[in-house]
Amino acid sequence: MPRMIFINLPVADVAASTAFYEAIGFEKNPRFSDGQASSMVWSDAIYVMLLAKPFFATFTQKTIVDATTSSTGHYALSFDSRAEVDAITQAAIEAGGRELHEPQDMGFMYSRAFEDLDGHGFGPFWMDPAAVEGGPPDDA
Structure with missing residues (x-):
């Protein structure tokens, strides 16, 4: 498997953010997307994960900055x-x-x-x- 990068971003509105990223050329991978997250594909090796802030918070104890x-x-x-x-x-x-x-x-x-x-x-x-x-x- 090739090395890949997944950039996880906390977002206020998963649906609105998904539409934004689709508008700039990313493709949504529905297999790894749901109401809490959208997997947005930039290339075969680069993905941006749009995570609802409450879901993102389950990955860290740090404050999620604005x-x-x-x-x-x-x-x-x-x-x-x-x-x-x-x-x-x-x-x-x-x-x-x-x-x-x-x-x-x-x-x-x-x-x-x-x-x-x-x-x-x-x-x-x-x-x-x-x-x-x-x-x-x-x-x-």
């Missing part, structure tokens, strides 16, 4: 083009998310940032394949 006022992480998502970065960011805004800052263009890398309905941050980005192989230019 991601709209506290930073809990920022999840970078790679894309094959700048256009794809723009498309997911626009879809997020149209689905009720919020853009976090203006586009960042460093020449060899282009990124944007948005948050979902609960304030969880995502950073879609594109990187020039030459920079992936050789690192950023010396003047970056």
Whole structure:
């Protein structure tokens, strides 16, 4: 079995969050979804688990922070083009998310940032394949 990552996010409304993630291109896996959780597939190895806050609380004794006022992480998502970065960011805004800052263009890398309905941050980005192989230019 390949190594996989499952990002577990506490959400206020599983159905609304599921609709948001579907709007930005994730696919719901119904076999691992119910009224308390939605398993959202990004790729064969990356999943975002949307967990109702009371259900999420069964996994930890820590306080569940309000991601709209506290930073809990920022999840970078790679894309094959700048256009794809723009498309997911626009879809997020149209689905009720919020853009976090203006586009960042460093020449060899282009990124944007948005948050979902609960304030969880995502950073879609594109990187020039030459920079992936050789690192950023010396003047970056």
